[in-house]
Structures are given as structure tokens and as C-alpha cells.
Amino acid sequence: MYKDFELIDKWVYISNMKKVRYFKDKKGFQKDGALGFIYVDHSAGLTLEIEYPFNGKLKDLKDNIDYKKDTSFKLRYDTFRELKFEILDESLIKKLNLPIIPEWVNVYKTNPQLDELRQIELLHQFRAPGYPDDIKVLLPPLNELSPEIVWGRLEGFNPKTQTYQCILLNQPDQDFKVNEEELVEVVMADINKEIYMLCKTSYDRLRI
Template sequence: MKTITRLSIFFLLIPFLGISQSEVLTLNFDKKYYQAVDKWVAFPKSEKDSLYSFGFIYIDQMAGFSFRFENTFKIDGQKLIASDGKPETTLMTYRLEPNTKLVAELTENQIKQLNLPKTPEWLKIYKSDESSLEYLKDIGYHYNHVGASKEALEPLLKAYKIDPDYSGLAFELAFAYNATGQYEKAVTVLESAIKKNKDQLLYKELGFAFMNLNKFDEAEKIYSEGIESAKDNSIKAEMAINMCAIFLNQKNKPKYDKWLATAKKYMGDNSPFQQYVNYFEAEWKKVD
């Protein structure tokens, strides 16, 4: 009861102190850059610095996730104060990489304090074609490419409703479904696409979806077909390595040996898949 009383008194005192939670200035560096697209953001400062860099994150259809630097600001009490004047360089744009630090999305009040528009006028240049199939697919690709497949689904589904046969679209959508654990949806997209296009990437994603649904016979069939039609030896090796993993888990040595031979056939020298073969072989020794 004493604890409750103290807490109650504390909250009752707040109005008398003239402070409300809505007025407290916070910079929450909790957003990944791909979660702050088309937003004003601030980057964390170093311990020795008093200024924060801020600008706008957007997606360049060709180059991907980008940050256009606007200026710097300091925190003075409950206000953000932009540095006097504009930087000498009139345009500084940075391409954002997977290791980019977390950013703080600026609130509506903070944007007003910095005298910024809700969205910059120049953004229209990058949005002029945003309803086109090419734009929607490319945006989905950029999200998939950085591991943000959940965010990729919205633009890809918009495009898929318009034209499911658009070049490369089925693969990107299926990749996003697989990456987000929606394997049945991936299978539906891929089985339809493969009827019209025997692309090796479609086979790779379909086999992967079947594996994760524990439909191993279907996976083996699809990977076998995929290896026959694929042109890239690396993709052939990847499919075979996946099957090796299945039959290792099932302790099915004849099937494992068959698929290992296939994998080695296409791996080549200094293959990145050799590490998996080494692991598989070590696991078999434990069984023996």
C-alpha cells in the first residue's frame, strides 16, 4: 500500500510542476532505416559531439535506401534548434547499408521546431512513377535485399494484383513470403509462375518452401526438376545441399550420398558450400 501511495502522490504532483509527458523531449533511436522510409530522422551523435545530424530517408528506385542530409541541430531544454545557415554542400546524399545505425524518427512537433515541411518538395521526383509495376517491384526488391521482407510485401502485392506475370515479380513476392514464414502462400505463387516460366530462382524458392512445410518428397521432385533446367552451377549446388540436409536429418544415407554427389558435381573449387559438406560429414561420423 505504501508503494501505491507514493506513486499516486508522484503523479498528482506532475500538473503542479507544469510538466506533461507530451512536452518531454525525446529522441528514440529505435528505428531501422528501412522502418523510417519517407520520414525525417535524426542520427545518434557521438559522446564528444553536441550536435545531431538530421535529414530525410527515402528509396531511390535505382540505388535503394538513401538519406539526404539536411542540417544539424542541438537540444536546448525542450527544443531542437537547427544550426545557423545551411551546409556549404547543397546536396549530400548517402546510400544506407545494412550496418547503418538505428535512427530516431522525428515527431510532428520536432519537425515544426526545425521549420521543416512534412515532406520535402524534391521527394516528388522519386514518386513520379510510384504506381507502375516496375517501381513497385523494384521497391519490393530493395526491401527484400536488406532483409526487410515484411515491408516488401505491400508494394509487391500491389503489383501482383495488377499483373502476376510481370517479369521477376513472382520471385520477389515468393521470396518475401518465404522470408516471413508464409510458405503456403509462396507455394501458390510459385506453382502458378513455374507453369509459364521455368526460371531457376523459382524452383529454388519453391523447393525451399516445400522443405519448410516438411513436404520433402515435393521438395526433392522440384529440386530435381530445377537442377535440370538451371544454368547456374551455384544454384544447382545450393538445391543439392538443401536435400543433403534433409536426408542427413532423416539418417537416409543412400539418398544423402546421391545428393552429395550432385552437390559436389556443381560446387567447383573454393565453393562456399564446402563448409556445409564438412559439417554434414562430421555429423555422419557421430552417427557411425
């Protein structure tokens, strides 16, 4: 089983497509297998785009396949995780004359910082399954408030202040002086020998 960060911007081979119910009523997708590309949609998370359905097995594909983007079928994380697939290595990608990253993926790469943030190992423990940009954020237990965990969507990193920028995805149950959809600063903090992503914006406001 692949880890989420290993799937980002990867070509995969999907087998046994005819046995998968999602493809039974999709014209052009009733094939033995398919090549697909996994990318990150900033709001929808890891997504598999079925690129090249074909009959036969992976080893039967000829060199320099006639790759044309004339069909499209997307599967989100919870669905494609149920499929049987394997990541293609770079030598096979070149042999099949596939682009390392399809041109259409550039639509989803509007923030260059996100590619780097998605590969930071220390952040992996805080990420939502299937959503590399969404992390758990701790709201600080100050002024008689109880600690609370909310979700934040990574938007960037400020090297000068060593803070991450996140959009809060849900409204806190208590008044932490921050709100849903607000852009906040988050820092990695060691609290009682445990690492958390602490909402600095909330911490600073509560201390005033």
C-alpha cells in the same frame, strides 16, 4: 532498432556526428548533429540525405528553423544504419517548420504504386535488407529443374490478374525460360504450407 519499412519517408535526428568518420572531411558537416530525411531510391535502396547540420542538441533547435537546401550529403543503407538516430514525430516536424516530405523527393516518386507496395506487410519477409523494392522470387521446379531463388525488383501490381510485375536482377543458373533484366509476372503462392513469391512467367512458359 527501426524496421526498414518504418524508415521510409521519415525525418530523423542524427547525433554525435563529430565522432562519425564519414563527416570528418566534409565541409559544413563537422557539427554536433543533423536533421536528415530517409527516402527510397528505386535502384539504390534506402538512402539518408543529410539536410540540416547544426551544433547543439535536438532540444536546442528553435521553432521555424531556417531550412534551406544548400548542402547535400547522401548515405546509403549500409552506412547510415551504423549511425545513432531517431525518427522525428509529426508535431516536432511542424514545430521546426519542415516539409512533411521535401519537394526534391518527388524526383524519386515516379511510380505511385511503389509507395503502396513498400508497405505491404506480407512482402516484408521477401525484401532485401535496405532495398524495399527488391524481393526474393522463386523459379518453379518443373521439367526436372531444381527450385531456384533469384532477386526481382518490384515495378507494379496488376489488380485484374493479381500479379506483381518485377524486373529480374540476376540471371538464373538453369534454363527457366526467363532472363536477367526481363519484366516478369510474380504471384504469391502457398507451396507445401510455405509462402513464396512464384515467377508465374517462368511457370507458364515451362508448362507449354
